[in-house]
Amino acid sequence: AEETLRRTEKLAATGRLAASIAHEINNPLEAVTNLLYLLRTHSAIDETALSYVSMAQAELGRVSEITQQMLRFYRQSTLPRMTDVGQVLESVLDLYQSRIVAAHVTVAKKFSGSPGVFGLSGEMRQVFANLIGNALDAMPGGGQLVLRARRGSGRRSDGVWSEGVRVSVTDNGSGMSRETMARVFEAFFTTKQATGTGLGLWVSEEIIRKHSGSVRVRSRTGMPSGTCFSVFFPDAGLKVDQLEVADATVSAG
Numbered sequence: 359a360e361e362t363l364r365r366t367e368k369l370a371a372t373g374r375l376a377a378s379i380a381h382e383i384n385n386p387l388e389a390v391t392n393l394l395y396l397l398r399t400h401s402a403i404d405e406t407a408l409s410y411v412s413m414a415q416a417e418l419g420r421v422s423e424i425t426q427q428m429l430r431f432y433r434q435s436t437l438p439r440m441t442d443v444g445q446v447l448e449s450v451l452d453l454y455q456s457r458i459v460a461a462h463v464t465v466a467k468k469f470s471g472s473p474g475v476f477g478l479s480g481e482m483r484q485v486f487a488n489l490i491g492n493a494l495d496a497m498p499g500g501g502q503l504v505l506r507a508r509r510g511s512g513r514r515s516d517g518v519w520s521e522g523v524r525v526s527v528t529d530n531g532s533g534m535s536r537e538t539m540a541r542v543f544e545a546f547f548t549t550k551q552a553t554g555t556g557l558g559l560w561v562s563e564e565i566i567r568k569h570s571g572s573v574r575v576r577s578r579t580g581m582p583s584g585t586c587f588s589v590f591f592p593d594a595g596l597k598v599d600q601l602e603v604a605d606a607t608v609s610a611g
């Protein structure tokens with residue numbers, strides 16, 4: 359889970375970088391493509407030179423394919439859209455399928471309707487990948503994972519009551535002490551010495567805040583033990599200033 363998480367975090371940062379590079383590359387690429395076309399149709403060109411130009415065109419076509427793909431991928435993953443949270447949870451479960459089977463974890467999905475909310479799907483997916491990854495970490499010897507998602511009301515990050523989507527991730531794993539619970543959202547706080555980054559919940563809370571949402575944790579270590587993270591994403595919660603990068607990419611593209 360930590361490896362997946364590190365990769366998702368890197369992907370978000372790398373994605374932005376890749377998209378801006380792809381965009382910068384596009385203009386000179388267009389220019390070279392046009393020049394090669396002129397060269398190709400130039401009357402003085404001989405057979406050999408023509409074959410070189412053809413090869414150059416083919417290679418350039420590949421570069422252009424790669425940059426286009428990059429831009430498409432970046433737009434897909436970062437533009438806000440109506441997001442079915444049930445579908446997001448399903449895709450995260452797919453990601454962890456082999457771990458779930460190997461650890462003998464049973465999964466109960468309690469989605470009512472198709473709970474949708476306007477948001478950054480890729481980042482929302484990252485939140486649930488972190489929560490579900492942590493739940494699996496807490497149940498190395500098997501257990502039950504319960505995922506709930508439904509429309510309902512909840513508290514926004516500014517304290518205002520609102521309609522939106524409520525999601526919870528519950529495990530019957532190790533649970534955590536009060537001291538741990540008080541610190542889980544701190545950056546670099548981890549109890550997983552060898553494998554933890556302590557960034558999963560910190561990043562998750564940042565993403566939830568960006569959507570004006572809220573997150574709550576309840577946990578117990580006794581018998582029975584377990585942890586429940588409840589997340590609320592309000593309608594119309596996405597803060598506009600967070601969308602600058604995505605908007606810039608679109609208008610420039």
Ligand code: ADP
Pocket residue numbers: 360488492493496529531532533534538542547548549550553554555556557558559560585
């Ligand atoms: P990491 O998973 O890399 O340690 P996180 O920020 O995701 O970083 O989690 C911080 C800490 O919170 C974990 O090290 C663990 O102690 C605790 N924690 C989070 N989720 C759970 C859970 N479902 N059950 C028990 N402990 C948890």
